[in-house]
Amino acid sequence: xxxxxxxxxxxxxxxxxxxxxxxxxxxxxxxxxxxxxxxxxxxxxxxxxxxxxxxxxxxxxxxxxxxxxxxxxxxxxxxxxxxxxxxxxxxxxxxxxxxxxxxxxxxxxxxxxxxxxxxxxxxxxxxxxxxxxxxxxxxxxxxxxxxxx
Amino acid sequence: xxxxxxxxxxxxxxxxxxxxxxxxxxxxxxxxxxxxxxxxxxxxxxxxxxxxxxxxxxxxxxxxxxxxxxxxxxxxxxxxxxxxxxxxxxxxxxxxxxxxxxxxxxxxxxxxxxxxxxxxxxxxxxxxxxxxxxxxxxxxxxxxxxxxxxxxxxxxxxxxxxxxxxxxxxxxxxxxxxxxxxxxxxxxxxxxxxxxxxxxxxxxxxxxxxxxxxxxxxxxxxxxxxxxxxxxxxxxxxxxxxxxxxxxxxxxxxxxxxxxxxxxxxxxxxxxxxxxxxxxxxxxxxxxxxxxxxxxxxxxxxxxxxxxxxxxxxxxxxxxxxxxxxxxxxxxxxxxxxxxxxxxxxxxxxxxxxxxxxxxxxxxxxxxxxxxxxxxxxxxxxxxxxxxxxxxxxxxxxxxxxxxxxxxxxxxxxxxxxxxxxxxxxxxxxxxxxxxxxxxxxxxxxxxxxxxxxxxxxxxxxxxxxxxxxxxxxxxxxxxxxxxxxxxxxx
Numbered sequence: 001x002x003x004x005x006x007x008x009x010x011x012x013x014x015x016x017x018x019x020x021x022x023x024x025x026x027x028x029x030x031x032x033x034x035x036x037x038x039x040x041x042x043x044x045x046x047x048x049x050x051x052x053x054x055x056x057x058x059x060x061x062x063x064x065x066x067x068x069x070x071x072x073x074x075x076x077x078x079x080x081x082x083x084x085x086x087x088x089x090x091x092x093x094x095x096x097x098x099x100x101x102x103x104x105x106x107x108x109x110x111x112x113x114x115x116x117x118x119x120x121x122x123x124x125x126x127x128x129x130x131x132x133x134x135x136x137x138x139x140x141x142x143x144x145x146x147x148x149x
Numbered sequence: 150x151x152x153x154x155x156x157x158x159x160x161x162x163x164x165x166x167x168x169x170x171x172x173x174x175x176x177x178x179x180x181x182x183x184x185x186x187x188x189x190x191x192x193x194x195x196x197x198x199x200x201x202x203x204x205x206x207x208x209x210x211x212x213x214x215x216x217x218x219x220x221x222x223x224x225x226x227x228x229x230x231x232x233x234x235x236x237x238x239x240x241x242x243x244x245x246x247x248x249x250x251x252x253x254x255x256x257x258x259x260x261x262x263x264x265x266x267x268x269x270x271x272x273x274x275x276x277x278x279x280x281x282x283x284x285x286x287x288x289x290x291x292x293x294x295x296x297x298x299x300x301x302x303x304x305x306x307x308x309x310x311x312x313x314x315x316x317x318x319x320x321x322x323x324x325x326x327x328x329x330x331x332x333x334x335x336x337x338x339x340x341x342x343x344x345x346x347x348x349x350x351x352x353x354x355x356x357x358x359x360x361x362x363x364x365x366x367x368x369x370x371x372x373x374x375x376x377x378x379x380x381x382x383x384x385x386x387x388x389x390x391x392x393x394x395x396x397x398x399x400x401x402x403x404x405x406x407x408x409x410x411x412x413x414x415x416x417x418x419x420x421x422x423x424x425x426x427x428x429x430x431x432x433x434x435x436x437x438x439x440x441x442x443x444x445x446x447x448x449x450x451x452x453x454x455x456x457x458x459x460x461x462x463x464x465x466x467x468x469x470x471x472x473x474x475x476x477x478x479x480x481x482x483x484x485x486x487x488x489x490x491x492x493x494x495x496x497x498x499x500x501x502x503x504x505x506x507x508x509x510x511x512x513x514x515x516x517x518x519x520x521x522x523x524x525x526x527x528x529x530x531x532x533x534x535x536x537x538x539x540x541x542x543x544x545x546x547x548x549x550x551x552x553x554x555x556x557x558x559x560x561x562x563x564x565x566x567x568x569x570x571x572x573x574x575x576x577x578x579x580x581x582x583x584x585x586x587x588x589x590x591x592x593x594x595x596x597x598x599x600x601x602x603x604x605x606x607x608x609x610x611x612x613x614x615x616x617x618x619x620x621x622x623x624x625x626x627x628x629x630x631x632x633x634x635x636x637x638x639x640x
Contacts, residue, residue: 019570023230048291067414071426078406085399086349088294113291120291121600122571123360123640125254125402129409129426130230146230148254148402149361149571 015043018144024122025131025146034096036134036141037073037104041080041094044127044147045110048084050119051092056109058089065103070134072102073143077127080108088113122149166195166204172623173556175219176204181424182211187219188226189557189623194611197568198226198233206233209424213238214432215245217505218498221557223512224619225566225611229253231427234511234567237560239496240433242504246421247438248430249408249445251508252491256404256445257452258396259487260535261329262546262632263460264382265467266479267389269369269635275470276367280593280636282466283365287459288357290597290640295356297458304348305340307355311450312457320454320461321482327524329485330514333453335492339443343400344407347444350399351451356458360598360640362564362605363395364537365459367593368544368632378548378629381530382483390632391480392544393459394537396489397452404448408441433506442491449490456485483546484533488513488563494522496558507558515549515561515626523549534626538565538613540594540605540639541587544632545617552624561626562617565610574609575600593636602639 018025026043030036045051064079066072083089091110098105113120125148133144167175169187174195176186186207188195198204203226210232211220217239226235231250240246269276288295297320299307306314312333313326326333358365370388373379384390397404408429415431415438416423423429431437460482464475471478491508498505516523516532523532531548538544542565553559569577580599583606587594596602620626 017572019572020228024571066410071410071413075410078410081406082346082350082403085402086346086352115290120598122598122604123291126406128230129413129429132426148230 014039017047020146023146023149025144028143029140031140033141034099036143037076037096037099038094040073040077040143040145041108042092044077044080044124045091047122047147048124049090049113049121051090053117054090054092055111056093057111058109060089060108062106062108063104067102069101070132071129072104073134074127074129074132074145076104077145081124081126083108090118124149172619176208178211182208184211184216184219186211188222189619189625190224190226191615191619194224194226194619198222201228203228203233206231207236209428210236210238210251212424213240213246213248213428213430214421215241217241217503221560223560223562224616225511225562225564227566227568229510231425232508232510235562236510237508237512237557239505239507239558242433242506245433245506246430247433247441247491247506248428248508249405249412249441250427250429251510252405252445253489253510254402254405255396255489256401257449257487258489259452259456259485260392260394260537261456261460261485262483262535263391263393263463264384264479264481264483265389269387269389272389276635277593279466279470280367280595280638282470283367283463284595284638286462286466287365287638289359289638291360293357294353295458297355299352299355301348304352307454308340308343308447308450309338310334312453315454315457320458325457325460325482327526328482329453330487333457333485335446335449337443338446338450340447342440342444343404343447347400347403347407350403354398354400355451355455356462357398357455358395358459358638358640359398360601363640365463365638366392366544366634367636368392369635370630371543371633372631374628374630375548378530381527382533382546382629383481384483384546384630391463392535392537392632393456393463395456395459397448398455400451401448404444408444412437412441445491449487452487453485484535486513486535494558496554505558509560511563512560513563514559515547515553516559517549517551517554534561536562536564536613536617539607539610540592540634540637541590541607542613545613545628546630546632547617547620547626548629550624550627553626556623557625561620565613565616567609568611569609571604574606575603578603578606578608592634595637596639598640605639
């Protein structure tokens with residue numbers, strides 16, 4: 001489970017949880033844009049379920065477009081939520097094949113949820129634009145997203 | 150209520166917040182605000198709203214085009230995304246906007262109350278079995294599938310025709326239709342504007358509870374405040390009742406997600422300056438505005454049908470436990486309200502009758518006696534308003550008032566309102582201990598997720614008794630009965 005939260009090579013946190021009165025948010029970190037997008041996705045699925053038992057059996061291709069880079073992050077997370085909710089997929093690993101200013105292509109790996117094996121935590125309805133932040137910080141990048149739960 | 154009403158500001162900066170009366174606070178117009186903000190709250194609630202910056206959200210909504218009278222908030226106000234939870238805003242049809250963020254992701258999330266002819270002291274011993282059976286028959290929790298299997302054509306019919314369609318398919322009784330806001334079907338639904346993705350999220354989820362704050366509760370009527378209204382609603386002391394709280398599930402979430410994205414661009418094209426991206430909106434008369442309304446109506450009909458299918462499952466559970474028909478057990482629907490929705494309604498503003506698009510995000514319609522939109526059987530009394538509380542305390546049945554029409558576009562509160570974040574609640578309260586504590590109070594708990602249970606602990610909410618009292622003092626609704634939980638089924 002340790003690797004979900006920390007990257008051992010430089011002990012930089014992948015993400016942290018932000019509390020909000022009705023909802024919940026994550027602050028994701030990364031050295032590159034792609035890493036922030038990946039860590040935000042891992043953070044989001046860590047809110048939905050314990051990811052350690054989730055296997056990488058299924059592979060989903062993702063293509064997303066948005067108006068700008070910040071809203072692209074929200075669109076990416078919402079596309080993953082659509083995959084989760086329509087196919088009951090728990091996703092745990094993410095690859096960004098292309099990441100532009102207003103579009104991306106990627107792959108998400110995971111498996112269909114199984115109530116017997118997977119510990120499910122919180123349902124997430126959507127990633128919101130509320131207080132959305134994506135900025136450079138301490139030599140790396142940081143993103144903040146609030147979810148409706 | 151007038152802008153010149155006397156009262157001292159509670160903030161050091163003069164003019165920012167004015168006490169209209171002990172139950173109403175005004176945020177005077179300033180900057181980009183087109184109308185004042187007005188929050189129905191006592192001193193404790195207004196201070197809480199100030200501390201978590203929910204009042205900034207009331208101000209932001211006051212900046213949107215075509216807003217009428219004031220940007221309002223109910224006593225259960227808390228910080229949301231874009232619009233505050235507990236917010237009410239009405240927009241003129243000709244120059245106003247419609248906003249998916251003013252409705253929320255869980256479109257037509259709401260509550261229904263089902264009464265029985267059973268008195269709790271007579272059936273108390275069966276309550277745990279009943280709760281267990283309800284938890285077995287109603288799919289709950291993260292991503293659970295329902296028992297209703299729909300194809301694309303059936304989903305279209307469900308979205309257009311709502312509860313009457315479900316009843317025609319055997320999910321419920323003819324009399325149920327009359328006891329639902331809008332007769333269980335919001336007009337103007339067009340499945341043509343509901344995306345494939347929204348359908349894919351909806352197909353499997355009809356008749357499922359979901360997770361979060363949604364629940365099915367077995368309740369006991371513990372107090373009657375208004376005997377005449379209780380009689381009209383078929384409610385008596387110690388009566389066993391069932392309350393269902395759920396929404397439009399993935400279908401509604403996807404509709405909102407897509408239209409917030411679409412309307413971000415639409416607002417910019419219409420020259421609307423958004424103080425917060427989550428306030429994305431479009432002119433009511435624009436293509437995007439009309440499409441959103443048509444899609445939202447589909448999701449609203451999905452939500453009402455969802456609660457209808459669960460009502461059918463509740464009736465089946467009662468028949469199994471009591472070995473008697475649901476009809477003979479008196480399992481009638483009292484009423485069904487939606488507390489996240491935008492609707493076209495007629496309201497009188499400044500002596501003039503106007504058609505307005507009323508957004509209620511975490512607020513309940515509260516129409517007075519005599520209003521044509523209330524079922525005939527309740528018209529002499531007022532609209533039943535159902536306010537779910539939290540697990541350990543109580544829920545309320547209220548009735549709508551004339552004052553609500555004057556002060557809040559016929560609206561009142563929708564629940565207790567959170568005061569604590571989910572993570573904070575989980576840190577403070579262990580789900581297993583909470584379960585023990587509630588069970589020691591005689592409340593049976595069936596929850597799919599223990600941590601989810603902790604997130605919904607009574608401590609995480611405002612005192613629902615106080616919220617309902619503030620609404621009563623402000624004149625927005627009147628208390629009819631209080632119900633206390635005997636058993637809770639949660640996701």
